[in-house]
Amino acid sequence: MRVLPYLIAPLYWLLARTWRISEAGPPEVLTRFVNRRGPAEPCLYAHWHGDELVLVGYYSFRKLVVLSSLSKDGTLMARTLELLGYLVFRGSSSRGGARGLIGMIRAVKEGHQGALAVDGPKGPIYEVKPGIVELAQRTGKPIVPVRARCDRAWYVPKAWNKSYLPKPFARVRVEYAAPIYTDANSEQKALCTAIKQELDKLPAQQN
Numbered sequence: 001m002r003v004l005p006y007l008i009a010p011l012y013w014l015l016a017r018t019w020r021i022s023e024a025g026p027p028e029v030l031t032r033f034v035n036r037r038g039p040a041e042p043c044l045y046a047h048w049h050g051d052e053l054v055l056v057g058y059y060s061f062r063k064l065v066v067l068s069s070l071s072k073d074g075t076l077m078a079r080t081l082e083l084l085g086y087l088v089f090r091g092s093s094s095r096g097g098a099r100g101l102i103g104m105i106r107a108v109k110e111g112h113q114g115a116l117a118v119d120g121p122k123g124p125i126y127e128v129k130p131g132i133v134e135l136a137q138r139t140g141k142p143i144v145p146v147r148a149r150c151d152r153a154w155y156v157p158k159a160w161n162k163s164y165l166p167k168p169f170a171r172v173r174v175e176y177a178a179p180i181y182t183d184a185n186s187e188q189k190a191l192c193t194a195i196k197q198e199l200d201k202l203p204a205q206q207n
Contacts, residue, residue: 004076009083016057018168019150025176033113033144034176042113043144043179046132046195049117049125049161050205054148058174061085065107065114067100067131069121087112101135108139118195123160126200128192133182136191142179145195147202149173155207164205175202 023034033043045064047055065087068078078088087107091100108114114135118128136143150166150173166172177198182191 005079005083008076009080012057012080013060013084015165015168016060019057019166019170019172021058021172021174023174023176025146026178029144029176029179033179040113042108042111042139042141044108044132044136044139044141045113045115046118046128046143046145046199047115047147048199049120049123050159050163051146051148052117052120052161053163053165054150054172055115055146055174056081056084058148058172059086059115063087063112065089065104065112067091067104067116074121101131104135105138108135108141114141118199119161125161126196128196128199130188130192132195133186133188133191136180136182137184137186137188140183142181143191143195144179145177145198145202147175147199147204149175149203149205153205162205162207164207173203177202 023030032041034040063085066081068074068081068088068090070090078090081088089100089103104114116132118132119125132143150170152167152170153164154167156163180194180198
């Protein structure tokens with residue numbers, strides 16, 4: 001188990017380097033938050049769990065702040081993500097979540113961008129949980145919905161999240177919605193609904 005991240009991370013990174021990636025979204029998002037030519041402003045990316053195997057490669061080595069569960073699989077994932085240039089905090093909606101969220105809040109306030117699989121860690125699929133909203137309210141940073149898709153991929157059999165991994169040299173499209181702004185008085189359930197609506201508007205991977 002301890003050795004696996006050192007095998008997985010470089011192999012995955014090499015695979016991701018072959019992908020032909022393009023981006024789309026509102027100019028405000030592409031210039032302020034996704035900017036690859038200069039400083040990017042702090043924000044919180046909200047994505048579905050199924051797009052994670054694509055987005056991990058896309059955001060690697062940008063010092064994004066992410067959350068990984070306290071399970072054995074989470075330990076493997078956490079170390080792999082760290083090797084890929086992420087700042088990882090441990091916790092989930094079911095165990096240790098508060099500790100992980102506090103760490104993320106502190107890092108985002110210090111200027112890092114964050115990302116959360118909003119229907120994780122175990123679903124239900126395409127149901128936005130309130131963690132991303134709480135994180136936005138406590139940091140004052142906008143939520144940016146993001147989805148990914150590609151022209152050819154491997155699919156994880158019977159995965160609850162419909163997870164997939166682009167094949168070598170796949171064409172990958174990463175698409176953003178307009179940022180969603182919050183404040184301390186915003187109603188969490190309404191914001192979760194708004195995030196889901198924006199994610200559902202973005203084109204999805206076709207299995």
